[in-house]
Amino acid sequence: MAFTLEIVSPDRVVLSETVDFVAARGVQGELGVLTGHEPFFTKLAPELLTFTQDGKNEVVAVMGGFMDVQPTKVTILTEAAERASEIDKLRAEKAKERAEIQAAKVQGAQVEVALARALVRLRAVALLESVRGGGGFHR
Numbered sequence: 192m193a194f195t196l197e198i199v200s201p202d203r204v205v206l207s208e209t210v211d212f213v214a215a216r217g218v219q220g221e222l223g224v225l226t227g228h229e230p231f232f233t234k235l236a237p238e239l240l241t242f243t244q245d246g247k248n249e250v251v252a253v254m255g256g257f258m259d260v261q262p263t264k265v266t267i268l269t270e271a272a273e274r275a276s277e278i279d280k281l282r283a284e285k286a287k288e289r290a291e292i293q294a295a296k297v298q299g300a301q302v303e304v305a306l307a308r309a310l311v312r313l314r315a316v317a318l319l320e321s322v323r324g325g326g327g328f329h330r
C-alpha cells in the first residue's frame with residue numbers, strides 16, 4: 192500500500208509523491224519506511240534518500256534535516272534537497288573543488304558542510320548514471 196512522501200525546503204516543495212517505500216539515513220542509522228509505520232521523528236544525515244514508486248527506484252540528495260513519520264505520510268524538512276535528475280553535476284564538482292581548496296586552508300564546520308553536500312550530490316548523480324547504464328541500485 193502506498194503513502195505520501197513530501198520533502199520541503201525553505202524555497203520549495205522538492206517533491207510530493209505517492210510512494211511504496213522510503214529508505215533514508217537517520218543520524219542513528221539506516222531507516223526503511225513502509226506504509227502504516229508507527230509515528231516517529233528523527234534527524235537526518237546529509238545523505239541519499241531513495242524511494243520506490245510503482246516498482247521503480249528514485250534517488251534524492253537530502254542535505255540533512257528532520258523526518259516525521261506518520262502511518263500514511265512521511266514529511267522531510269530540509270535546508271536543501273534535489274532529485275538526482277535535477278542535480279547540476281558540474282556545479283557540484285565545482286563546489287567540491289572549492290570546498291577542498293578551502294579545507295586545505297581553514298578548518299571549520301562550514302567547509303565540511305559544503306564538502307559533504309557536494310559529495311552527496313555527486314553520489315546521487317553517480318547512482319542515477321549507474322542505474323541508467325544498467326548497473327545495480329546500491330546506495
Ligand code: ATP
Nearest residue numbers: 202271272273277278279280282283286305308312
Ligand atoms: P553551490 O556552492 O554550488 O551554490 P551550495 O552547497 O552552496 O552549492 P546549497 O546551499 O546546498 O548550495 O543549496 C542552495 C540551493 O541550490 C538549494 O536550493 C539547492 O537545492 C540548490 N543546489 C545546490 N547545488 C546544486 C546542484 N549541484 N544542482 C542543483 N541544485 C543545486
